Amino acid sequence: MTVAPALVQLHVVDWADPRAVGLRRAMDEEVGPRYADRFDNPSAETAAELAQAFAIDPDTMVLTLIATVDGVPAAHAALRMLGTEYELKRLVTLPEYRGRGLSKALIRAIESAAAERGARRLILQTGDRQPEAVRLYEHLGYSPIPIYPPYSAIWFSLCYERMLPA
Numbered sequence: 001m002t003v004a005p006a007l008v009q010l011h012v013v014d015w016a017d018p019r020a021v022g023l024r025r026a027m028d029e030e031v032g033p034r035y036a037d038r039f040d041n042p043s044a045e046t047a048a049e050l051a052q053a054f055a056i057d058p059d060t061m062v063l064t065l066i067a068t069v070d071g072v073p074a075a076h077a078a079l080r081m082l083g084t085e086y087e088l089k090r091l092v093t094l095p096e097y098r099g100r101g102l103s104k105a106l107i108r109a110i111e112s113a114a115a116e117r118g119a120r121r122l123i124l125q126t127g128d129r130q131p132e133a134v135r136l137y138e139h140l141g142y143s144p145i146p147i148y149p150p151y152s153a154i155w156f157s158l159c160y161e162r163m164l165p166a
Helices: 018-039 044-054 102-116 131-139
Strands: 008-013 061-069 072-082 085-093 121-127 143-145 157-163
Touching: 008 102, 018 061, 018 072, 018 085, 018 121, 061 085, 061 102, 072 102, 085 102, 102 121, 102 131, 121 131, 131 157
Parallel strands: 085 121
Antiparallel strands: 008 061, 061 072, 072 085, 121 157, 143 157
């Protein structure tokens, strides 16, 4: 029996698109428990710093992409303008769709979009309890950089950059 290959498509969507929101929610549900113990009983000052670090102003989102597999939302990535830098945000592939190259395709599309806008590099932040993300970024040529604002309050952040072609 021959199985037809799945149809994978990338779509530009609004940050508030329900499919994008659902994918980001799935990411939070998967990753949040990994870090829950690090957010136990923060001081009011620390809680405010963390809220600021995690806040995303929708007006700073330059591009939001989702990948669908046979029409089903499967992965998400976004490009954010962070001051004068372009930042890869909220990369997620649902577990049942991993290993198909969706994250790589989304990252490459985000990199192209950033380069088209004149970016010389793309930056990103992840956490030390996401080894699969770290492996992917390093495999794709991202290099570690110091923690950058607004993530300074998140001491377990791992930040990366990739220089983009001119």
